[in-house]
Amino acid sequence: MISDFFQHRRDCKRKQIERSSKITSLPSTYTGSLNPSERSILGKPIQDLVQDVHKNITSPIDVLRTYGKVAIKAQERTNCLTEICFLEAEEWLKNNDINLKGPLAGIPVSLKDSIAVGGFDVSVGYSCNTGKPYEKDGILVQILKDAGAIPFVKTNLPVTLLSFESTNDVWGRTTNPHNKNYSPGGSTGGESALLAFGGSRIGIGSDVAGSVRAPAHFSGCYSLRCSTGRWPKQGVNTSMPGQEGIPSVFSPMARTLNDLFYFTKSFISMKPWLYDHSVHPMEWRDQMETDWKLKSKLRIGVMRDDGVVTPSPACARALEQAVTALKSEGHEVFDVSPPSPYEALLIASQVLNADGCRTFASYFRTGEWMDSGAKQMYSLMRMFTPVRWLYTLWVRYVQRDPIWAGLVEGWYERSAFEQWKLVAKREAYKAKWHDWWQNEAKMDILLTPPNATPAVPHDGMHDAVSSCGYTFLFNLLDYTCGIIPVTHVDAKLDQLPASFNSKKLNGVARGAYKHYDATKMEGLPVAIQVVGQRLEEEKVLSVMERIELALDARGEKYQLLEID
Structure with a gap:
């Protein structure tokens, strides 16, 4: 155990020195102030940059170096990067490993650390995964290069991948670009910090309980949680291999909605099902896109x-x-009361962690730091059955909190027999929602908050770990969801009422509100979530565009962070 601890420390130090050395040894083209030409590149939507590259107006090397320069500034501010691939990317361009005739020609793309790039580790924040570079690109990266995109950095995440924070011993803590005391989100938090800062325009993350949506909400960028089968899932590493109760979905993120739309459409145009057997052979549906852009009157439910x-x-x-x-x-636009979201939280949390949290815990070395939220889950899962039973009784009948009691009561490791029952419950719940949407709500789209609060402060997930229902619900349902940043926290407008009393809240809400302070949070982004049904990426993006246009018409379009 002692040797394991010291090996952990050595591996973490080695990776941090490796990253630091890469940054300090970069040529001058990746350092210093931005010149007018570089600022012009930063100001262009990606489809315009693609056209410039196709017409030889702009060199892809210049685009790479421009975004590389800003990515380094983002790293200095937020510690968002893990692997730096700038010089390797230049070699890929020189060797024609990237197709500069593709729909993403010359566009740098940032990647969550869990995505495999040939020649680099895929640590997922665990030290045991370091020093093991992958021999070749994963499928996601193969598609990106064939589309003309340039993978240029990998971004930080939380160890375990089960947190709305992004911290681990290997790479350290990533901070929110709006306020260093707050999380950028998780588990794709390094990505959201980089995009919000302006160090990338497009990126890819993964989402099992809100992991591309909470970061977009916390940091102020855009994301789309695709339904399973629309984006590839091969060529990655994870903290929970084999977990399919609530499948993780790799999905796009972007600095602007225009870029998110173009990126998603371009990626799907590459026919990813020819690369990955898990992808449905579904072309981009132009007619669906047009129909939802032009429909005169939308029926929009609000949860x-x-x-x-x-x-x-x-x-x-x-x-x-x-x-x-x-x-x-x-x-x-009308309010709706859907089938119980609490029921979904119970089912989803139990089926996701049916292994008793054994898998994500199995990768830890002696003394390795565990995310505070995941640690809470693991500790509750290890509770002796009689103790859990007594604690549940106390919470339900003495504290009069059936919400928290229900979560604790069902928080234990499942046998295969028990897991199958949970899967049956999951499917019955999905059918109930489908019937409600089609026959009762009869709506085109659903709007919800992405989370009950804006970003949490560092280590806030210790208390707020269970407050993920607004996103987790749609992972269970496998619905397509998009995030649009709308505004920022206002210290005057967003104060809690004088009558607010956290002691009257259930355990989940009490944990979430423990860290809500509009004064301290002032300036943090606040978003909305736009929800369609399964495999409705074209529809959701089109409606997101219409919502942003409606906000813009009132002078209320979200203001991005200005690039330094």
Whole structure:
């Protein structure tokens, strides 16, 4: 055990020195202030840059170096990067390993650390995975290169991948570009910090409980949680291989909605099903895109509260801002009461961790830091059955908190027999939602908050680990969801009412609200979540575009962080 501990320390130090050395040895083209030509590149949407590359107006090397320069600034500010691939990317370009005639020609793309790039580790934040570079690119990277994109950095994440923070011993803690005291989100938090800062325009993350959506909400960028089968899942590493109760989905993120739309459409145009057997052979549906861009009057449902954690004033205000903008455009917007989101939280949390949290814990070395939220889950899972039973009784009947009691009561390792029962419950719940959407709500799209609060402070997931229902619900349902940043926390507008009393909240809500402070949070981004049904990526993106246009018409379009 002692040798294991010291090996862990050595491996972490080695990777950090390796990263630091790569940065300090970069040529001058990746350092210093931005010149006018570089600022021009940064100001262009990716489809314009692609056209410039196709026409030989702009060199892909110049685009790479420009975004590399800003990515290093983002790293200095937020510690968002893991692997630096700039010089390798230049070699790929020189060797014609990247197809510069593709739909993403010359566009640098950042990748969550869990995605395999040939010649680099895929540590996922565990020291045991370091020093083991992958021999070749994973399928996601193969497709990107064939499309003309240039993988140029990998980004930080939380060890275990089960947190809305992004910290581990190997790479350290990533901070929010708006406020260093807060998380950028997780598990794709390094990506969201980089995109929000302006060090990349497009990136790829993964989502099993909100991991591309919470970061977009926390940091102020855009993301799309695709349904399973629309994006590849091969060529990656994970903390929970074999976990299919709530499948993880790799999905796109971007600095702007325009870039997110173009990136998603371009990637799917590459026919990813020819690379990865798990992808459905579904072309991009241009007619669906057109129909939803042109439909004169949308029916939009609004889920304001999931019945577990009432949204904070900041998140409620952002949602209402979008509702008002849509109503002003003549759309039919109405509140809905869907099948119990709490039931989904129970089922999803149990089926996701049916292994008793054994798998993600199996990669830890002696003395390795565990994310505070994951540590809470692991500790509760290890609780002796009689103790759990007594604790559940105490919570339910003495504290009068059936919400938290229900979660604790069902938090134990499952046998295969028990897991199959959970899967049956999951499928029955999905059928219930489908029937409700089609026959009762009869809506085109659903709006919800992405989370009950804006970003949590560092280590806040110790208390807020269970407050993930607004995103986790749609992982269980496998619905397509998009995130649009709408506003920022306002210290005056978003204060809790004088009558607020956290002692009256259930355990999940109490943990979430423990860290809500509109004064300290002032300036943090606040987003909304746009939800369609399964495999409705074209529809969701089109409606997201219409929502942003409606906000823009009122002078309320989200203001991105300005690039230094």
